[in-house]
Amino acid sequence: MTFDPQEHLPDALLERIRARAAEIDRDNVFPHEDLAELRAAGYLSILVPVDRGGSGLSLAEASLLQQRLAGAAPATALAVNMHLVWTGVAKVLRERGTDDLAFVQTGSIAGEIFAFGISEAGNDLVLFGSGTDAAPAPDGSYTFTGTKIFTSLAPVWTQLGLHGLDRTSPDAPKIVYAFVPRSEAVETLDDWDTVGMRGTQSRTTRLHGAVAAPDRVVRRVAPGPQPDPLVFAIFSVFEILLASVYTGVARRALDLAVQAAQHRRSAKTGRMYSQDPDIRRRIADMAIAYDALGPQLSALATDVDAQTDHAGRWFSLLAGLKHRATTTAKHVVDQAVLVAGGSSYSTGSELGRLYRDVLAGLFHPSDPESAHAAAASAWLGPLED
Known part of the structure; x- marks a missing residue:
């Protein structure tokens, strides 16, 4: 089947998004209308496979769509990008025989919004280290305490994919990747007042013992570069x-x-x-x-x-x-x-x-x-x- 960008991002939808971009930037607010229209169009599940209710697009096709969306409203595209990253990660893993993030794909279809909680102030190790504490519990869950920055989709996300450092397990240290829901243990600051990309609302997130359930702890790996x-x-x-x-x-x-x-x-x-x-x-x-x-x-x-x-x-x-x-x-x-x-x-x-x-x-x-x-x-x- 020939890929048609219009099927997923019609020109009329792009023009409505473009028409709102200046006001969103001026008022420094989140593009709620953009997200609602994109969600209704099935855009948040473009990378979810067809057998799980998505469009089943390739990463190359999603790249073309994100280029189109960014041409209309860069901040909207960058915000949505972070949700698409997690659905894309789930896709890449499944295609390589690991279905650990199936819940991301089914959750996206059910209306969950996934945010990207990796960035930390001063952490130039990025994926290879973390200043966030990941404390293990006997039942296999983990409790995360620390501060994440540049958390796009801050006003609307429902699940935060993040990492932290386990310093106490017998095989420590380990970088722990997991997902936590929005809860009272997650504090979102209203501190996004930037030069540009204002609509992403990539606010600071403080974790005060946010709990990832055992089935949402997706990986424990050694710190530093490695081929996981x-x-x-x-x-x-x-x-x-x-x-x-x-x-x-x-x-x-x-x-x-x-x-x-x-x-x-x-x-x-x-x-x-x-x-x-x-x-x-x-x-x-x-x-x-x-x-x-x-x-x-x-x-x-x-x-x-x-x-x-x-x-x-x-x-x-x-x-x-x-x-x-x-x-x-x-x-x-x-x-x-x-x-x-x-x-x-x-x-x-x-x-x-x-x-x-x-x-x-x-x-x-x-x-x-x-x-x-x-x-x-x-x-x-x-x-x-």
């Missing part, structure tokens, strides 16, 4: 879908720059800016940079779908993809602002909003240092002691 399928699934799906959002931002900025060039006329020459050699070269530079992103995303997402074995190259390939997408998107938006001129400096300008939104890409893992270190190790080998 769950770690691979989280990293691959997160990096690909994140890169998709910023690729969508780049495409929208390019489209807006073209529109500006075709509608602005030079008082000096009397000609449209689209005929100005400097403007043409600037837009050509943007287009050349943008054109490289789609094929890279498609290739790596397809490789994950096809279970291609890149062995030790996977980390550098995925980190490099995220780095290229976010830095390229920033470059494209910077150029688009110059093409559009001073009007883009207005708070009401869509390009001005994209200029602020795209900055968030710099702060998502993998950061530039991690991406370059991974590439260097892949090509030169590890650093000597």
Whole structure:
């Protein structure tokens, strides 16, 4: 069956989402209407297999849809991304013979919203370490105490996928991955007042003994880099879908720059800016940079779908993809602002909003240092002691 983006994200729905984006950004609120419409359209279960009630899309197809959604409302796309990451992780694991996250797939169909509780202030180990305490109980449950940052979907999530460090079990230390429900033991701060991506409402989350039931403790692994399928699934799906959002931002900025060039006329020459050699070269530079992103995303997402074995190259390939997408998107938006001129400096300008939104890409893992270190190790080998 041929994949049709319109079936999952019709143009009419995208335009309604686009029409709300400026007000959501201005008021610094969560896009509740966007989420409601996307949920009604079945978008939250696009990566859930058909036999469990979802659309059964591939990661490559979901990447294309996230690019489209980000072109309409980057913050909405980035927020939804975090739910899609967990459904994507469940998909990747199941396709490799591990159905540990079946409850994520069935829960998504039942209306659960899954948030991503991995980021912690100062924790540059990310998946390979945690400052959150994971205390085991005799029945197999775990109690989590600590602080998570950048918890997107903060006002609406129902299940938080997170990790913490077990320091007390006989085989400790172990990184514990689990899911906890929203409860009185989970405190969500109202502290999201950022430059851009305001609609994600990625607030700080404080865990005061939040309990993950035994059947929601999905993995215990040693700290540090290691080949557990769950770690691979989280990293691959997160990096690909994140890169998709910023690729969508780049495409929208390019489209807006073209529109500006075709509608602005030079008082000096009397000609449209689209005929100005400097403007043409600037837009050509943007287009050349943008054109490289789609094929890279498609290739790596397809490789994950096809279970291609890149062995030790996977980390550098995925980190490099995220780095290229976010830095390229920033470059494209910077150029688009110059093409559009001073009007883009207005708070009401869509390009001005994209200029602020795209900055968030710099702060998502993998950061530039991690991406370059991974590439260097892949090509030169590890650093000597």
